[in-house]
Amino acid sequence: MPNLLLFLLGVLLFAAFFRYDFIFYVLYVFFFIYIGARFWVRAVVKRIQIERQYEPRALHGEKQVVTVKVHNRSWLPIPYMRLHESAPIQLKMPNFERAVVSLRARESAELSYTLDCRQRGYYELGPLTLEVGDLFGIYREERQITTGDHIAVYPRIVPLQDLRLPAQTPYGTIKRPQSLMQDPSRMMGVCPYQSGDSMRHIHWKMTASSGQLQVKRFEPAISIEAQLYLNLNRSEYTTQRASQASELAIVTTASFVSLLTAQRQTVGFTSNGYDPLVGEHKAVHLPSARGEAQQTAILDILARIQLTEAAPFEELLRRARLNLRWGGTSVVITPHASDALVDTLLLLKRSGLNVVLILVDPQSTFTVIVRRMEQAGIQAFQVWQERDLDIWR
Amino acid sequence: MISGDSPQPNTLNLGASSTQMIIEELVQSLAIAGMVTCISLAVGFFIDSIMSGWPVRFMSIFVFFIALESIYAERLLQLREVGQRDATRFRIVEWIVILLALRFGIYFSLGWERLLTDAAMWNKDAASFFSPGFQMSALFTLVYWWLARYMSKSIQELKSDRAELPVRVTDPDFYLRSTLPRKGRVDRLSRIQGFTTVFFLGGVLMIALAGLSQMDVRYLEFKSLPSPKVGVNILVYFLLGLLLVSQIHYTTLKALWTIQGIPITSRLGRRWVASLIAFLVIAGILARLMPVDYSVGIISIISTVVRWVAYAVLYAIYLIIAGVTYLFMWVVSFFKSTPTQTMIPPTPMPTPEPPPLTADPTQTASWVQIAKSLFFWVLLVGVGGYALLHFLNDRMDLFRRLRALRLFRWLASFLSGLGRRTADLWRVLQRTVRKQADALASAVKPKPRMRAAKWKEMSERERLRFLYLALLESAREQGIARPDAATPFEFEPELAAALTDAAGPAANLTRGFVLARYTEHPVDSSLVEAARMDWSAAKRALNARKRRLAEQRALDAETQKR
Numbered sequence: 014m015p016n017l018l019l020f021l022l023g024v025l026l027f028a029a030f031f032r033y034d035f036i037f038y039v040l041y042v043f044f045f046i047y048i049g050a051r052f053w054v055r056a057v058v059k060r061i062q063i064e065r066q067y068e069p070r071a072l073h074g075e076k077q078v079v080t081v082k083v084h085n086r087s088w089l090p091i092p093y094m095r096l097h098e099s100a101p102i103q104l105k106m107p108n109f110e111r112a113v114v115s116l117r118a119r120e121s122a123e124l125s126y127t128l129d130c131r132q133r134g135y136y137e138l139g140p141l142t143l144e145v146g147d148l149f150g151i152y153r154e155e156r157q158i159t160t161g162d163h164i165a166v167y168p169r170i171v172p173l174q175d176l177r178l179p180a181q182t183p184y185g186t187i188k189r190p191q192s193l194m195q196d197p198s199r200m201m202g203v204c205p206y207q208s209g210d211s212m213r214h215i216h217w218k219m220t221a222s223s224g225q226l227q228v229k230r231f232e233p234a235i236s237i238e239a240q241l242y243l244n245l246n247r248s249e250y251t252t253q254r255a256s257q258a259s260e261l262a263i264v265t266t267a268s269f270v271s272l273l274t275a276q277r278q279t280v281g282f283t284s285n286g287y288d289p290l291v292g293e294h295k296a297v298h299l300p301s302a303r304g305e306a307q308q309t310a311i312l313d314i315l316a317r318i319q320l321t322e323a324a325p326f327e328e329l330l331r332r333a334r335l336n337l338r339w340g341g342t343s344v345v346i347t348p349h350a351s352d353a354l355v356d357t358l359l360l361l362k363r364s365g366l367n368v369v370l371i372l373v374d375p376q377s378t379f380t381v382i383v384r385r386m387e388q389a390g391i392q393a394f395q396v397w398q399e400r401d402l403d404i405w406r
Numbered sequence: 407m408i409s410g411d412s413p414q415p416n417t418l419n420l421g422a423s424s425t426q427m428i429i430e431e432l433v434q435s436l437a438i439a440g441m442v443t444c445i446s447l448a449v450g451f452f453i454d455s456i457m458s459g460w461p462v463r464f465m466s467i468f469v470f471f472i473a474l475e476s477i478y479a480e481r482l483l484q485l486r487e488v489g490q491r492d493a494t495r496f497r498i499v500e501w502i503v504i505l506l507a508l509r510f511g512i513y514f515s516l517g518w519e520r521l522l523t524d525a526a527m528w529n530k531d532a533a534s535f536f537s538p539g540f541q542m543s544a545l546f547t548l549v550y551w552w553l554a555r556y557m558s559k560s561i562q563e564l565k566s567d568r569a570e571l572p573v574r575v576t577d578p579d580f581y582l583r584s585t586l587p588r589k590g591r592v593d594r595l596s597r598i599q600g601f602t603t604v605f606f607l608g609g610v611l612m613i614a615l616a617g618l619s620q621m622d623v624r625y626l627e628f629k630s631l632p633s634p635k636v637g638v639n640i641l642v643y644f645l646l647g648l649l650l651v652s653q654i655h656y657t658t659l660k661a662l663w664t665i666q667g668i669p670i671t672s673r674l675g676r677r678w679v680a681s682l683i684a685f686l687v688i689a690g691i692l693a694r695l696m697p698v699d700y701s702v703g704i705i706s707i708i709s710t711v712v713r714w715v716a717y718a719v720l721y722a723i724y725l726i727i728a729g730v731t732y733l734f735m736w737v738v739s740f741f742k743s744t745p746t747q748t749m750i751p752p753t754p755m756p757t758p759e760p761p762p763l764t765a766d767p768t769q770t771a772s773w774v775q776i777a778k779s780l781f782f783w784v785l786l787v788g789v790g791g792y793a794l795l796h797f798l799n800d801r802m803d804l805f806r807r808l809r810a811l812r813l814f815r816w817l818a819s820f821l822s823g824l825g826r827r828t829a830d831l832w833r834v835l836q837r838t839v840r841k842q843a844d845a846l847a848s849a850v851k852p853k854p855r856m857r858a859a860k861w862k863e864m865s866e867r868e869r870l871r872f873l874y875l876a877l878l879e880s881a882r883e884q885g886i887a888r889p890d891a892a893t894p895f896e897f898e899p900e901l902a903a904a905l906t907d908a909a910g911p912a913a914n915l916t917r918g919f920v921l922a923r924y925t926e927h928p929v930d931s932s933l934v935e936a937a938r939m940d941w942s943a944a945k946r947a948l949n950a951r952k953r954r955l956a957e958q959r960a961l962d963a964e965t966q967k968r
Binding site: 016017019020023024026027029030031033034035036037038039041042043045046049053090092093095111112113114115117122146148149150 | 598602603606609610613614616617620637638640648651654655656658659663666667668669670671673674677678681682685686690692693694696712713716
């Protein structure tokens with residue numbers, strides 16, 4: 014209400030001059046409206062609370078419904094409240110949701126919208142901007158509420174069936190020729206008892222039925238860790254393919270993690286990328302573990318991680334190899350194989366680790382690299398596009 | 407999507423229902439008309455305090471309707487999107503009707519006699535039709551009319567226009583609408599500012615006029631304590647104004663949200679009204695609880711200072727008003743036949759002498775007066791009739807809508823039912839009265855039957871009866887009345903004795919009557935012809951008897967004189 018104060022001044026002068034009751038009433042009414050409008054708006058804005066209801070993790074391609082619940086904790090009603098909820102532009106177009114609501118005292122309203130999770134990332138939801146005003150246009154107040162709500166959209170996971178790695182590569186609890194260890198849960202058959210066989214492995218039922226001592230034969234197995242190393246050093250990617258190649262590297266990593274978890278293998282993750290929760294210039298390292306929780310933890314990181322100007326990848330590899338036990342498998346996913354990287358991989362190999370190299374943005378002829386890696390006993394693969402992952406399907 | 411805590415989720419409703427819109431429009435129009443009426447009341451009280459006799463009540467009622475008319479006419483023009491020429495015609499017609507309504511409507515308060523007196527004056531001097539009081543009233547009416555129109559127009563322009571709404575590229579009108587010159591250029595802030603400025607200025611003016619109307623301007627003193635009703639119209643004005651300001655704010659916000667495509671909960675409108683009423687009630691109660699009588703020194707000082715400043719300003723205003731009035735009167739004197747006539751409102755004008763019934767030979771010839779009067783009234787009736795016709799024609803939709811309203815339908819059916827009942831009652835009353843009258847008449851004197859019937863329309867039987875009855879009537883006039891209990895044959899000797907010259911024809915007529923009245927014997931024309939000749943003979947005999955008796959009476963009288 015423009016010119017209200019000027020009007021109040023005029024009425025005050027007339028009231029002082031004429032001393033009529035009704036002029037004072039008019040003056041008081043307008044005064045209370047002026048003061049009351051401000052008090053009202055300020056009082057209710059302070060006491061508004063919001064709560065977002067959503068799933069904090071989403072698979073690639075999923076649609077997630079986000080519900081923003083706005084509570085009026087005040088004992089005063091809100092005549093109108095304009096809500097403007099910001100949303101990540103990668104997940105929603107347009108990147109906001111708006112509504113106008115009216116709330117009674119202690120009432121709440123909900124604002125819902127759907128996110129189309131079509132791009133990997135770690136996104137902030139909100140902030141929610143709300144505007145509350147009075148009934149006469151005297152006063153209005155805006156408040157921005159940031160709750161720190163985030164949603165992690167996992168990278169696309171390509172369903173892989175078989176890693177088709179060399180047989181001597183011991184991925185977790187799998188059969189291996191050298192029976193260093195046996196898995197008592199995987200009985201292969203029975204055979205006659207020989208001297209030195211463990212008495213614990215005698216198959217008593219078969220012994221009774223055959224009349225000779227029979228012992229159980231188990232599949233040879235060994236539990237060996239697999240560690241995935243992801244290079245997200247921006248300077249090592251070509252400018253043209255940096256975005257596409259890094260995403261491809263992440264998709265490859267996620268697909269490997271998914272498969273290994275499905276096969277109940279131990280898997281760890283190390284990267285030099287930027288994780289917003291960890292901070293700048295800090296490597297991300299997740300020790301080997303198995304199970305759904307480990308998979309979720311790795312996928313969470315993969316949802317958040319980004320290209321960054323990091324320290325050379327070789328240094329990270331050198332340090333990380335110390336965390337891996339002998340016989341473990343190192344899957345290195347990197348844009349290209351520089352001489353320094355090859356030297357480091359050889360070091361890993363010599364340390365008793367099995368090494369697999371996956372290149373997503375090779376800057377020299379891949380066949381040359383493959384030949385060089387074969388000489389060192391390292392398998393190398395090129396993933397130029399997502400379709401190249403089909404070799405493991 | 408938005409929803410509330412209630413079991414039924416909020417539904418989005420971008421457009422209000424037609425009923426809600428009609429109510430909004432109606433309430434809005436009534437509020438504006440009420441505000442303008444309140445201003446007119448304050449102005450009226452003030453003028454009345456200076457020049458007593460100003461028709462405050464009539465002007466207030468009139469202004470209320472004029473404000474409604476102004477709002478309706480404005481919306482009608484906007485709706486029809488007429489050209490400049492039609493709009494001008496529309497306005498001319500509207501204003502002729504308004505002026506005529508003002509000129510003649512004032513006699514509701516002045517009375518019928520005053521109208522006749524003034525009409526006589528207009529016959530003498532057509533210019534007196536536009537008396538200063540009328541001119542002043544018309545001027546005020548014009549201001550109120552404009553005020554209502556301005557406020558209504560401001561509110562209307564705040565609403566979202568179709569051209570402002572976002573248009574899809576697939577819309578066939580995309581190019582047209584995206585290149586419209588007015589697209590997105592409605593300056594709502596200036597509209598709101600304009601409205602609130604008018605509201606505040608009107609309020610301050612009312613307060614000032616209400617205060618001044620309670621003062622004796624000669625001595626700059628308060629006449630007495632103000633009566634409680636003085637401030638009522640001002641409080642009503644501010645109440646209506648606040649409601650409208652709030653509604654304007656709501657309309658503006660809603661328009662902006664609609665343009666931006668923001669969904670609005672359907673409850674918003676209802677809750678807005680509820681909150682507004684509650685807020686105003688609380689503010690009103692708090693205001694009522696506040697002290698209005700003060701004796702604090704600083705306030706007194708301010709009051710004194712303000713009072714002195716106001717005295718000075720008041721003197722200046724009165725000097726200006728006096729100057730302007732003098733100038734105005736001087737200009738008006740050029741157009742008046744009687745230069746001594748002063749500009750006063752129509753009520754206090756002295757009742758003029760009625761015009762002489764006979765033409766004064768010293769004055770202009772009577773035919774000139776008649777021609778002037780005739781011309782005046784023809785012009786007045788012609789222009790007024792034409793304007794009224796077009797005025798009603800322009801608002802035919804309104805009447806149709808009014809007729810469609812349930813209240814009006816009920817009223818119409820009630821009135822038509824009442825009319826039918828009244829007509830039935832009238833017919834019943836007529837019949838009853840007629841019956842009673844007939845009964846009374848027949849009691850007083852025997853009604854000659856078939857006298858009124860035409861001879862040509864009678865049958866042969868009726869003619870036979872008629873000739874006998876006509877003879878009886880003639881005989882009765884000469885004092886030979888048939889007793890009620892006597893049959894025709896019983897009366898025949900008496901009749902034959904009276905008509906000594908026509909005893910035979912009288913006997914024939916008696917038999918013929920009995921034949922026609924009491925038997926089914928066929929009656930042919932020969933019988934009627936014979937009866938007619940008998941009737942002529944009997945009539946001649948009766949006339950001869952009458953002459954004879956007259957001569958006898960004259961002779962007797964002469965004898966008595968002698």
